[in-house]
Amino acid sequence: MQYSQLSALIRQKQSMLCVGLDSDLHHIPAHLLRSPDPIFEFNKQIIDATYPYAVAYKPNLAFYEALGARGWDSLARTMEYMPKDVFRIADAKRGDIGNTAALYARTFFETLHFDAVTLSPYMGKDSITPFLEYPDKWVIVLARTSNAGGADFQELKLQDGRHLYEAVIQKSSQWSSHERMMYVVGATQSEAIRHIRQLIPKHFLLVPGVGAQGGDLRAVLQYGSNEHGGLLINSSRGIIYASNGQDFAQVASKVAQALQEEIKQIMQW
């Protein structure tokens, strides 16, 4: 998906919502465990219920890989089912040397047909550029993450006074354009969002951490949005586990709708 298409999708749906498919056998409703592929069945119903309000979906690979071959099948089925007109993010947080990176790129872009993959920048340029060989596919680089430990390295001060996460953004943003790269910034880091938006006015930011992690949606939109939308705002547990009864899909739909309406209202669309 191209930058202009993503921006148009946001305008059309009046939403920046990304639904996180962190689908866990221990948390999905018990009645689904009787179906042949419970994780796929859960994802299918969540996708159907939230599609009117979402512009992106983000399966987190850990939840699938933990189940071995069965989890991989559930993910592949989910990707086959997922509508093609949403932005599909593999939350894989990969980051390895060049030839290995090229195989990760093949996995997520050719085998599973994702639009984007999350990457750790720690190993540098040649761990990122193999993903950029694919036209219309994106990399999403971890910048200032939502978790408490995110400060351990990302906020380290360099000799020139910049935080490490700023140096990561400034250097890596030279490897491709805003039409192929995004950055992850946690919703819990509103000051960082404000600062990053000044550093890179055009890039999209993937912002997890609203909902279960308590990030401030209003601050995220106020500091992070730009004239193209500029944000994908992820909620996983807050939507997919809003109910674990028979009504889980209806409740997920209501929560997603409420988030979309809140985004629309704050953006004054």
Ligand SMILES: O=C(O)c1cc(=O)[nH]c(=O)n1[C@@H]1O[C@H](COP(=O)(O)O)[C@@H](O)[C@H]1O
């Ligand atoms: O890259 C991510 O998606 C990510 C980055 C980050 O800084 N914080 C973060 O929570 N995430 C992911 O976003 C999702 C957040 O889930 P909830 O807290 O349940 O909404 C999980 O899949 C996390 O792995």
